[in-house]
Amino acid sequence: MKIAILGCGWLGLPLAExxxxxxxxxxxxxxxxxxxxxxxxxxxxxxxxxxxxxxITGDFEGFLEQVEILIIDIPPGLRKNPNGNFTKKIDxxxxxxxxxxxxxxFVSSTSVYGDHQGEVDETIPAEPETTSGKQLLASEQLLQQSENLQVTVxxxxxxxxxxRHPVKFLSGRENVKQKYHFVHLIHKCDCIGIITSIIEKDKFPFLLNAVYPYNPNRGNYYTEKALQQNLPVPIFQEESPGKKGKxxxxxxxxxxxxxxxxxxxS
Known part of the structure; x- marks a missing residue:
């Protein structure tokens, strides 16, 4: 079987290997x-x-020749270009x-759920609030509406x-918010493992939230992770323990x- 990976970057390259x-x-x-x-x-x-x-510039026809599965792993890139339109690229x-x-x-993000409160699984409608989240959801829907494609998101x-870990960004900062919010992360090895499992088990079409199943709060986790890596710990604002977010x-x-x-x- 031949697979095409559009975007051999941080995740796409080791996935290809x-x-x-x-x-x-x-x-x-x-x-x-x-x-x-x-x-x-x-x-x-x-x-x-x-x-x-x-x-699209380049030999896209050759790229898809005899391909059975296309993996789209290109980032929205809206931090560098806030006025960009990722959905137009998908179109x-x-x-x-x-x-x-x-x-x-299609490699998407849990950011499509926005600031929904409480438990969020694949049956909960996505309600994105950020520009990138809105464009990712629109891109998901655009692909899913195509009659010729079997799309797994x-x-x-x-x-x-x-x-690469968010603790490096938070290390040493003060007044960090969302102390009691849940941590939602997944290791690159598991991203690769899950994509491979979907291919091997032929899960098309399919929708999956890919997140490590243990979700401590941000205050405890990032303090412990900083100590593990010998980094200055982040200082979190005191908030109500009831404010846990999604x-x-x-x-x-x-x-x-x-x-x-x-x-x-890890």
């Missing part, structure tokens, strides 16, 4: 000419492709796939690994029979 190890053929895209050789060295059939709001991709019958995995919690869980993870590989202190 893992899928190759599992016996899949992988096409991978990058926007950087310098990265093409790296992808090739790792056994990935590499393509220089850039998706903008107006067009450009859809226009290129109009005549194709494909299975699609994975709403990932905050991604981390040994080198608690994201997954009921659909049971259909994958997936066992998490990394905990929050």
């Amino acid at each position: 893992h899928l190759i190890d599992q016996g899949f053929q992988v096409n991978g895209s990058t926007t950087s000419e310098e990265k093409l050789a790296l992808l090739q060295q790792k056994g990935i059939q590499s393509f220089l492709i850039e998706v903008t709001e107006e067009k 450009q991709i859809l226009q290129k796939m109009e005549e194709r019958s494909l299975k699609v995995i 994975i709403r990932f919690a905050g991604l981390f690994d040994e080198n 608690h994201i869980i997954s009921i659909n993870i049971s259909y994958l029979n997936y066992s998490f590989q990394k905990d929050l202190f």
Whole structure:
């Protein structure tokens, strides 16, 4: 089986390597000419492709040739470009796939749930409040409405690994808010494991909240994590313990029979 990964970045590149190890053929895209050789060295059939709001540059036809599953893993990029329109980029991709019958995995985010209070699983309607959350939800819906595609949406919690972790951003800060809110994170290894499980179990179409199932409060967790990494601890504002915000869980993870590989202190 051939799989195409649109966006071989922080998650997409190790995902491609893992899928190759599992016996899949992988096409991978990058926007950087310098990265093409790296992808090739790792056994990935590499393509220089850039998706903008107006067009797609590069050999997108070749990228999708004989592909059965397309994984879309391109970030909205609204921090760098607040006026950007990510949904238009997804529409450009859809226009290129109009005549194709494909299975699609769309990498989304739990940010689509906004500031919903209480327990949030896949049956709860998404009500995003941020621009990126709204555009991600619109992109999910755009893909799901396509008659030719079988679309699986994975709403990932905050991604981390040994080198990238939100505690580094919070370390040493004062008056940090949301002390008693739940922590929603997932290790990169489990992101890769869950995507692989969806492919192997042929879960299309499907919707999944991908979040580590143990969710301590922010005050306790980030203090302990900072100490673990020998970083200055963040100082949280005193708030009512009743202010816990949303608690994201997954009921659909049971259909994958997936066992998490990394905990929050990995």
